[in-house]
Amino acid sequence: MVQDFMHKDKKDYGKENLLSIKKWMVSPQFIFDNTSVRKAAKLLMDNELQFLPIVDQKLKPTGLISPKIMMEALLDRQSEASVSNYVTQDDYSIVHIDASLMDVLSLNHRNFAVVDDDRRLIGLLTTNHILKCLHTYMKDMNQKEHSAEILNEILESAYEGVAVVDEHGIVREFNDAYSRFTGISPESAIGRHVEEVIDNTKLPDTLKTGMPERGVIQYIQGQAMIVHRIPIWKNDKVVGAIGILIFEGVTEVYRIYERLQENNRQIQSPVPQSCTTKRQEKHTMTLDQIIGDSESTSNRKRLARKVAKTDATVLITGESGTGKEMYARGIHHLSACSSGPFISVNCGAIPEHLFESELFGYEEGAFTGARKGGKPGKFELAENGTIFLDEIGEMPLMMQAKLLRVLQEKRVDRVGGAHEYEINARIIAATNRNLQKMVEAGDFREDLYYRLNIIEIPIPPLRDRTEDIPKLVSYYINSLCKRYQQPKKVMTSEALALFMKYTWPGNIRELINTLEKLIVLVDDSIIGVHHLPVDIMGKEKPEELPDNSITLIHQAKTIGDEKERELICDALRNTGGNKSKAAEQLGIHRTTLYQKIKKYQINKL
Missing domain, CATH: 3.30.450.20 (PAS domain)
Structure with missing residues (x-):
């Protein structure tokens, strides 16, 4: 029977507003009582949920369903039956939004539906949520007089x-x-x-x-x-x-099953597989696979889940290496077009003269060397799926105008084509540049910026979420050991502390690169401080080199940088400031040129 715990007099814990359910509850995912078992089971599976609340047409909760119950219904061949036939009220309570977490802990249940004054569902809580919330609360408390009492109640109330x-x-x-x-x-x-x-x-x-x-x-x-x-x-x-x-x-339980299967395969086939015989799996990314429990990461994942249910255009911003494509793939996985393809386009890697044909395709005979029968563009390949425009800030102005037209009209025409194609693809863009400043400088179209920036998801750099580093290090050390068929390795807490102090200018990509080197080069099973790169150890210079060697090396590097800056300035002057032509003259990619312009702080000539 549902234990209907509505709000009573608040217990005085000194900071009741911080312990309010309203502050800590999560947005609810729910189903109506007339939903079919099949749809409910798919929702549970796709979102890896432990339970789903069931509500009536007035959004009032009536109970919940779990994967176990759904499995029983499917085994009974009741996939089209209503979930109302399988609703359970075990291990489930209804609580009022004004209740305290401490009040909820007194209930002998693990799942809680949060309701308003009209008893409509507005949030969810589980025992695990409450444990995390109270841990965060105690961590941030300025006054400690109640911490022992709270910790004791948490431990004794935990399932x-x-x-x-x-x-x-x-x-x-x-x-x-x-x-x-x-x-x-x-x-x-x-x-x-x-x-x-x-x-x-x-x-x-x-x-x-x-x-x-x-x-x-x-x-x-x-x-x-x-x-x-x-x-x-x-x-x-x-x-x-x-x-x-x-x-x-x-x-x-699923993870245990996967590990047991993997162990069994290793016992039966002790000989390592070669690179050519490894099974190629389809690359699927969910938001749950993004590693990190920090507040900023949790907020970004929560926002991504929310926008995934719509078809709004999303702009993902953040420094290079923060995992923008992982968020894009996660949004695609939860969207209505998840069954369609995910087409990734790196706008910084396509030569300017090939941009149009790459994005929109071309007809046979459109230009010399055109493929017989023509070629579909990325937008056509993304039909009924998602097209991810990475490094959108590198797109030439001419192409920006054409992209804007596609976004407005949802139609594309191939190069050399006589008719247009309608497109049905969700668009997600990403950039590591400040598009607003580019708009002000005239390097990015203002109308395209506002068309792309319907919903922005800014991804914080790793240095701003250091609490995620231990989990990242743990995951990637295990993953890299498996990839390179190395014995299991661990890192000392002193070395991990230096990882957490380091600023990681290359973000997660730099962290993975560093761990990869350590896994391959370190023979010991324990990675200590002495194994770490000099930059992470915080040393200003290698100890084995004398001071005069450092000075000479520094001078040589300085002279080289000055010469490189001079060459870039000359190329920009010769091309009238045209960065594409300057990059071609220098023999480097345009993206590399932008990076060096930023490095040497080369302003308008």
Whole structure:
């Protein structure tokens, strides 16, 4: 039976406004009670949801469905039946928007539908959401008088088993759920080393490396369990770790199954596969695959999910290497055109004279060397799908005008063609440049800018979300070890702390490149500070070189830079400021020329 917990008198926790559900709830995904089982199952699968609330026509929640229930309905061959026949009210409560998180914790459920005064669904909460919210709350609190009370209630209200250790591996918190599973009381566990309490625990390794692990298999009392291990950082040092024992969860179970399959394949085929025999898989990217739980990353993913449901044109901005194409692919995956193709176009890599034929295609005989039968352009190839215009700021002005016409009329004509084609493709653009300043400078059309910038998703640089770095390092070290068939490697917490201090001008692309070098070149299983590149270690010069060598090298580099700047200025003068012709004269790509103009701060000549 649904426990209908509506708002009562607020408990005084000192900062009730910060603990309000209104601040922490997430936007709801829901289905109506007349939705078919098939549609509900597809929505659960596509969005990797653990449950979906069901509402009536007045948006009032009536219960929920889960993947397990949907599987039973599909096995009963009831794919077209209404979900109202399978609604459940187990492990589910209705709470008022003005309630406190602390009030919700007192309920013995894991899923919560948040309603307004008219009992209409306006938000969702789960136990995991609440744990994250309260962790963030305690982290930001200026006054600490209630933190111990809140932490105790979090641990005892969590459905999962939770153990907290300090920097020496001594158990400091051990909740009742973990106690029930292990048979060790909290009183007996607290104060002992974690290896004496939990079988096969890797929390000491987490303390050494500072790297989080999620959804990994650990055998506890002979049972294969799913665990998360999360380091606790303070002042660039690991001061503890949290171990979370997951008793159930659809996503985690699928990951276990995949790992077991992979292990089985390795046992049956111990000989490494060659590059030519590796199976090529279709590249699919979802927003959930974008690594990071920081507030800025979570906000961007939330915005991307929201705009994906519409056909609005999206402009993704951010520095090079921040993962703009990953967001574009994630939006495509959640959009109505996800079954269509995703066509990526790098506008900075297409020669100017080929732009039109690449984007719009050409008819047979349109020019010398034209392919027999003609060739469809990128817009035609993206029919019923998504076309991703990367580095849109590099597009020539002439092509900008033609692109604007396509966006307005939804029609294209091939080069040398006699008739137009209607197009039905979603457009997502991306750039690492400031288009607004380019508009002011006359390098980008104002009307095209406003046509593209319906919804902007700015991706923050890695230096502004350093809390995502441990998860990124953990993921890519494991991924790169598998790719290069290397033994598993880990990074020390001291080395990881330097990773978090470094500014990463190349963002995630630079981080992956650095890790790739370390995986290939470091023979040890542990990557320490002494293995890191000089830039990350923060050293101004290599210790093995004498001062006069550094001076000579610096002088040579300075002379080389000055000569390069002079050559670029001469080329720009000779071509009357035409950057395309200047790049051709210098024998470099136009994008490279723009980068060097920015590097040497070459203003108008």
